[in-house]
Amino acid sequence: MALATRTDKRADRKAGDPGGGRPGKRPSVLGTLWGSTVGKKAVMAVSGLVLLGYLVAHLLGNLKIFFGPGEFNEYGHWLRTMGEPVLHYEWALWIVRVGLLAAVILHGVCAYQLSRRDIAARPTSYVHKRRRASYATRTMRWGGIILALFIVWHLLDLTTLTVNENAQPGHPYENVVATFSTWYGNVIYITAMLALGMHIRHGFWSAAQTLGMGSATRDRVLKITANGLALVLTVGFISLPVGVMTGLVS
Amino acid sequence: MDDILPPTYTDYSTGEPLVDTKAPGGPVAERWDTRRFEAKLVNPANRRKHTVIVVGTGLAGGAAGATLAEQGYHVVQFCYQDSPRRAHSIAAQGGINAAKNYRNDGDSIHRLFYDTVKGGDFRARESNVHRLAQISVEIIDQCVAQGVPFAREYGGLLDTRSFGGVQVSRTFYARGQTGQQLLLGAYQALSRQIAAGTVEMHPRTEMLDLIVVDGRARGIVARDLISGKVSTYFADAVVLASGGYGNVFYLSTNAKNSNATAVWRAHRRGAHFANPCFTQIHPTCIPRSGDHQSKLTLMSESLRNDGRIWVPKAHGDTRPPAEIPEDERDYYLERIYPSFGNLVPRDIASRAAKNVCDEGRGVGPGGQGVYLDFADAIRRLGRKAVEEKYGNLFEMYERITAEDPYQVPMRIYPAIHYTMGGLWVDYDLQTTVPGLFAIGEANFSDHGANRLGASALMQGLADGYFVLPSTINDYLARNPHQDTVDDSHPAVAEAVAETEDRLRLLLAVDGDRTPDSFHREIGELLWEHCGMARSEVGLRKALDRIPQIREEFWSRIKVPGTGEEFNQSLEKANRIVDYLELAELMCLDALHRAESCGGHFREESQTEGGEAERHDEAFSYAAAWEFTATGTAPVLHKEDLVFEYVHPTQRSYA
């Protein structure tokens, strides 16, 4: 005869701990997600995929630059009138902006917290160093920081036009050309896009694993998709400065 | 030769015969039920007031600790490893026997009982063995419920295979890692109790003495291996599940740190030690590669299901195996034992290997090896099927020897593997010290003079999950209110002082020899004279030499460091102190048992064909030794063995 000897470990756990909470109270999905390394990774994966989806749309819009100022500027204007007449002027754009901001913040905060934790979990490094993991894997953190800084510059450059010397509000085509007519504009942009490629290459595959969607049979497909996405987005975005530099876009 | 009687030696005296007072009478199949019914029970509400110490976390200890805690007892458990999951049961490869008869091949509880008594060469108790066979079926149920991933057929049902010494397929397995999977099952059950607070686990803590107060086992003295602190722990009963003593041979298949200290210290405190000379030599180990060898690695006996053992017919044939034609090979097991062939019991397979090597037909470095050849099996079943069955063993072999067994036959040689002897226990698994229980390999109970393959796991789990948790109730129920003891009790103070003095002395000698050098020396001496074949002359030599080694040990041992720190040299040296006494008792036991039986082969007692010859009229008993003092003649107590169901015959596997 066996007596019940299993204690309710959830009840023992300290309040505020992952999955914990007061005895008898079921933890919330968000609380559990936020309280766990696995959950935070899932948050990063989802927010990352949202941003990735945005980037694909962003790229498609950007490519319109090759069809001349008329079409590109019209597209720029449409972004503001999108959703009308249901939505007021610029509302849809602001909804997208808020969504993107939330995704960036969630992605960044999780990355920061997990990185802090990871560094603390390996306080002493090995005396005998050796090269570990792939380049894309190792550059996730640095790449992420580069991308965060880039986003700030990118917004100041082409959204608020604060740092774009020759900017004219309402003329996105001309503003883009202005940016890529400076050497530093090209350097910053191309560096960031290379970092983006690396980031997507490991990030997309990693997100699939984190969300439990990878498997031994699916692994090849996922890796090819990750590499493909990274390549298409990097080349696609870089085609803009290259277009300006070669005079294709002017 | 039938008139051989044990010679009267002055090395020991004979005391009162020992009687197992707990064993019930009646039909053998009903005895376990009878005993369980007669045993007193402890009220569930009172169980938590009882503390039980369990030493060791292998199959027996892990299972017992978990089960006692599930029943409501407060368990305090110890292991010297850093985690209970590392106990050496984990290394058992082949499988676990159970009389499930899933194969419909004529198996039954009675047949498992019969095979085990016969396999043990009629030196085990019928009552115990029958109980073991009965419980075997429950073990499989229990382990499957725990999630042990046994091998399965495509239909989802459990697969079985055959094993040495039997003609039915009753061995359940998890590739070549059955011990690991069963141990993890027990460890997980134990972990659940540790997390629940019902088991107080002390890893990296080694038992160094038993505390006996007013004739009852009441606790242990143990050393925290990290801090070096020697502490006492008290309980209402103490269970030793500390494994066997095979490491006395230095080279064995045991884990490096497996040791005899817990059982030997208990023996010194009054627990009789039974049949110490019954040691099992496993036929299929990887031969040693040089003097640096620190341990021997076993290749599962299951390999003998498909591998064929042979040596060249010619003496000193040094050709590579592939160049020796079929008709110049001697498949000696198939030749001598046509009906069992390569599946004869371990003792017979080992001795046959020794014989062909002694004849000068051994292979490999030093001629200390025989071939185990899978060429036929690969031809018959295909490489893939062989890989499925034995892949991990083949890999392990290749890693160690740098030879590919798919291409070249394996080389194997016997090595010390298991010890059938151990602390004497009654039907309740209680030693001669009231309140002290011994389970698993630490006791002597079920295997007689030879253990069948895949039976150690069965016995360890039977003792731990089912037997001890039932029988210990009886002891605790009959002794409900023991006085509390603490460090101030003279018996406790004495045990602690003795332990601390011994450690201090070991550190103080500061001689010129390392602990390992002594361990090797005693091991080689035992292997030579108390190994696969024993003779009066050899045993006498060993008995003369052991006290000298002991003396040298205490004048030349060098243990660096202090006792108040993590000191692995001190741990080793302290274990050797006990080996140096145990070795003497093993030789004495081997000397007094002037018959051959099971793993104990006395050269003086063999048939004309060179097979072991038992002498039932003189030796049909378990020899339980009582400790007197170091180097002083012990007292022999005989427990007569009665065979009502399986009548002793000369074992024949021909």
Next chain:
Amino acid sequence: MRLTLRVWRQSAADATGAMVTYDIDGISEDMSFLEMLDSLNEQLILEGDDPVAFDHDCREGICGACGVVINGDAHGPERTTTCQLHMRHFSDGDTIDVEPWRAGAFPVVKDLVVDRSAFDRIIGAGGYISAPTGSAPEAHATPVPKADADFAFEHAECIGCGACVAACPNGSAMLFTSAKVNHLNVLPQGAPERETRVLDMVATMDEEGFGGCTLTGECATACPKGIPLPSITAMNKEWLRATRKVAR
């Protein structure tokens, strides 16, 4: 062969350690790495030095006790345990760096010995099936498809050595935890505790101070038992499923 060893020496948990250089001769290529350390220790004892402390027990690659980082690799250059690594994988004159597992959750006890008890606590949090002795139904009552049994076995092979944590740049125990979660969660016997098991084990893993997983794959490369990286993916899936099911 003759070797130069640089070994991490640290007299106690709270002491500062350093790499110490030793020259050692007469090493046979048939020796295991631990036998090589044995022979160094025999030499040290006779010279009156403190021998190098290292964990080891079965020396057959199954108990999981041994494990050191050799030239930056957990368990050394071969995919096996340190006890099953043989000196034939090194050459005469080599310099070999030997360090303990490094992770915040595995503090050094002495020299090359670390405290891995955090693993035991992860198992205690749910790495079991609650089946008190005596309560089991007949073994054949629940057939298990062979594929599931094999999947369970592959994950149950984990020996708890900690090489995954040692190799992971984040000191993460995801591979260890996922091996046990997958072993038990795929079996019908493990189904009743499927959700609580993964949630509790992951929560304990986090509490013990292991890092998170960034899927570098170092763990699976170092694992002597070949627990695959998709094991972590499968656990992530279990965890998310359990979060949805158990949580509000």
